Amino acid sequence: QVQLVESGGGVVQPGGSLRLSCAASGFTFSSYGMHWVRQAPGKGLEWVAFIRYDGSNKYYADSVKGRFTISRDNSKNTLYLQMNSLRAEDTAVYYCAKDRQGDYDYWGQGTLVTVSS
Amino acid sequence: EIVLTQSPATLSLSPGERATLSCRASQSVSSYLAWYQQKPGQAPRLLIYDASNRATGIPARFSGSGSGTDFTLTISSLEPEDFAVYYCQQRSNWPPRVTFGPGTKVDIK
Numbered sequence: 001q002v003q004l005v006e007s008g009g010g011v012v013q014p015g016g017s018l019r020l021s022c023a024a025s026g027f028t029f030s031s032y033g034m035h036w037v038r039q040a041p042g043k044g045l046e047w048v049a050f051i052r053y054d055g056s057n058k059y060y061a062d063s064v065k066g067r068f069t070i071s072r073d074n075s076k077n078t079l080y081l082q083m084n085s086l087r088a089e090d091t092a093v094y095y096c097a098k099d100r101q102g103d104y105d106y107w108g109q110g111t112l113v114t115v116s117s
Numbered sequence: 118e119i120v121l122t123q124s125p126a127t128l129s130l131s132p133g134e135r136a137t138l139s140c141r142a143s144q145s146v147s148s149y150l151a152w153y154q155q156k157p158g159q160a161p162r163l164l165i166y167d168a169s170n171r172a173t174g175i176p177a178r179f180s181g182s183g184s185g186t187d188f189t190l191t192i193s194s195l196e197p198e199d200f201a202v203y204y205c206q207q208r209s210n211w212p213p214r215v216t217f218g219p220g221t222k223v224d225i226k
Contacts, residue, residue: 045206102149105166107162108160
């Protein structure tokens with residue numbers, strides 16, 4: 001069965017950096033695009049970033065462009081999100097999700113990122 | 118940017134009742150609309166994609182309809198595990214643009 005397991009969340013000061021990971025199993029990771037989607041506490045869902053199956057194209061929400069970088073290692077079945085210049089408004093649960101042509105058919109359990117001094 | 122509006126914000130119903138949730142888009146999204154269910158402390162789960170197709174493993178009591186700007190998620194008879202928040206999401210400008218609605222909470226009356 002498809003499994004996505006995020007890690008790397010934690011508490012970081014404003015302006016700091018964090019790298020999230022998402023370990024995938026149960027499907028051919030190298031054949032699918034992958035997303036990061038976040039949810040601020042008590043709020044709705046916000047798409048963050050997408051990477052194509054082979055890493056050839058990457059897309060970002062305007063709110064994170066220039067600060068976040070999505071990447072993948074298909075040899076390790078792992079998705080990454082490098083987050084720099086973090087702000088209080090980046091505080092959220094970050095989910096990785098498997099792409100189904102622009103929507104999301106499988107989600108991880110999420111990892112909490114808290115940006116606070 | 119395409120804006121999705123969901124109504125009502127909260128729906129209070131009893132088990133066994135029918136739930137009808139609405140999602141309206143600010144411009145046509147064709148049939149590129151999905152519905153997700155989210156329970157407290159859990160990740161969202163895909164219920165419906167392309168407006169009316171049930172995702173793998175989703176019970177038949179969940180159905181979706183609509184096209185263009187008006188969409189409906191119907192739960193024919195609420196089970197106790199169906200009380201949750203439901204989000205719609207459009208992908209008509211994908212890649213890269215997608216947007217989510219603000220959600221409808223279905224709670225126990």
